[in-house]
Amino acid sequence: MNPSADLVNRLWRLCALLRKDGVTYQQYVTELTYLLFLKMASEQKDESRIPEQYRWVALKSASETEVLQRYRQALIDLGDGTKIADRSVVAIFQNAATIVREPANLRKLIDAIDGLHWFSEERDAFGDTYEGLLQKMAEETKRGAGQYFTPRVLIEVMVQLMQPKAGEVIQDPAAGTGGFLIAADHAMRAATDDYFELSPKQQTFQLQSALRGLENVQDTFRLLLMNLHLHKIDPDHLNLADTLSPSGMQPKYKEADLILTNPPFGPAGGPPTRDDLTITDRVSSYQLPFVEHCIRALKLGGRAAVVVPDNVLFDDGRGKLLRQRLMSWCDLHTVLRLPTGIFYAQGVKTNVIFFTRADEEAPTEDATKAVWIYDMRSGAPAYGKTNPLKEADFDEFVRAFGNDPLGWADRKDEGEAGRFRRFTREEIAARSDNLDISWLKDTSGDPEDGLETPEDIAAAIELHLSAALVEVRALVEELGVDVIAPAIEEAAE
Incomplete structure (x- = not known):
């Protein structure tokens, strides 16, 4: 077992201390966020931003009778911008409150975290461990499909195919806990010797301005900030706000070179309040307006990979108008039909759409000449916690996609017996612009047949x-x- 996986398992077992008090998994991971921040600052000798009475050694040495009170006060003061100057610290602790009721439980958590070995010969394990905790939380959380954690394997494949490059503006308009942005950062670091090949000005851009996005849920935004912090990213262009509100129209969320995202599914709290979403302005669901945002937020020639539910491919009315706009303004070159069960809910049917914004503001003819569809769903095994999605499961698709992020690599139509096929714009128009196209017989059975709990x-x-x-x-x-x-x-x- 690798060091970070071992740390994840040890920290996850500590959740048993609090579960009897009715603590949810997200509450537990949020609680660990506060403690891990203080522990990491101590390990990395970077406690100058934290008042001395709230530093790790102070909590660790506090008696059991005072440790909980000291910790509660630390959460209040560290989230107070009038007492703490560092913006990132205040953002992580803003409106923070502990769910720990018993001082003895807090003492056990502190002692357990303090006793873990956080460093290996190769790297520190804070970032990897936190990512692992977020995945554990998602696997154990049964909520609406739009709030499911994107499997890291899928994120890595999307990033690999889109090839983010240093100097590009990369956006996730539904940032969640930051999986896409962090994976893109890893890819760019690997290509530039951890940014050491870049000039100081270019390094500053990468660390503070290259990654951009919005997250609308306060607790998720807190996890996002912590995740970025642990991966040594401190961007100025990630904010707590609704992309479908006027906040999403700000200049810094336009002209993106690359968009990587898995927008929420399901109904929204109301229609978008932005003036520029002219097609989906009255649609009371998340997915369609987010797709329109991605079309509008890309710079000319910019590219995107977006996870969408099946209805985006076949809805009539506004959905059809949106697809027509997508294929007019963008080259929708690839659709990946994903297997069911990979979002920790057996009935969720999803796809990844890959598209490139045309080089013209409003093309006189459709930018999409043909759409390649890869069916990874038909006849696929049942995925879930007992059979998680693996990198090798995408190997055939990655080979079929090719090494051009714009979808222009040499490709082969595999015919009705294969998984990868090409459909011309005319053929799609003859289907009333319905992109929900399948040709293989699905022998995998109903994915909900195996539901037991x-x-x-x-x-x-x-x-x-x-x-x-x-x-x-x-x-x-x-x-x-x-x-x-x-x-x-x-x-x-």
């Missing part, structure tokens, strides 16, 4: 209800029946 069954039911609500909303919008729309919104709440 109440949590899995509840998650599947929630997913189906959410999908049904999206379809009803789409019908209402299509018919223009504004009278019953408020009733639907009220029912959703």
Whole structure:
């Protein structure tokens, strides 16, 4: 077992100390965020930003009668911008509160973290361990499909194919815990000797300005900041805000060279409030407006890889108009039909769409001449916690995609018996611009047949209800029946 995996398992077992108090997995990882930040600052001799009474050694040496009170006060003061000058520290601890009730439990957590060996001969393990904790949290969390953690294997494949380069602006408009941005940073570091090949000005750009994005959930944003901090990234262009609000129209979130993202699925709290989303401005779901944002946020010639649910490929009405705009303004060169079960919910059907913004602001003819579709879903094994997605599972697709991030590598249509096929723009138009195209017989069976635990069954039911609500909303919008729309919104709440 590698050192970081061992650390993850040891830290995860400590969750048992708090589970009896009704603590959720995300609450536990959030609690570890605070403690790991203080521990890391101590290990790396970087405690100048932290008041002496709240440093790791002070917590470690506090008596059991005072340790919880000292820790609670530390969370309050470290999130107070009038007491702490460092912006990143305040952002991580802002509105922080502990869920630990018993001083003895806090003492056990502190002692356990302090006793772990955080460094190997090759590298420190803080960043890798934190990534592992986030994945554990996602695997154990049964929530709506739009909030599922993107498997790191899928992230690595998308980054590998899109080939991020130093000097580019890279955006994730639904940043989550930062998986795409960190993987892109790793790829660029590997290509530039950890940025040492760059000039000081270029290094500053990479560490502070290259990575950009928004996250709309406070607790997730906290995890994002901590994850970036542990990977030695301190960008100035990641903020707590809604991409579908006017915040997403700021200049720093436009002109992206590369967008990598897995936007939320399911119904939103309301339609977008941005003036520029002219196609999806009245759509009460997340996925369609996020795709329109990606189209508009790319610079001319910029490229994107976006995870989307199946309905983005086949919805009529606004969905069809959006696909037409996508294929007009962008070269939608590749669609990857993903297997089910990889987002920790058996019924979620997803795809990755790869596209490049045209070199013209408004092309006179469609930028998409043909779409290549790779079916990784039909006949695929059942994926899940007992059979996780592996890098080798993508090998055939990576070879078929080729080494050109714009999709212009030599490719071979494998015909009706193969997994990779080419469909011309004319053929797609003849299908009423429906991109939900399959040709292989799916012998994998219903992915929900194997559901056993109440949590899995509840998650599947929630997913189906959410999908049904999206379809009803789409019908209402299509018919223009504004009278019953408020009733639907009220029912959703």
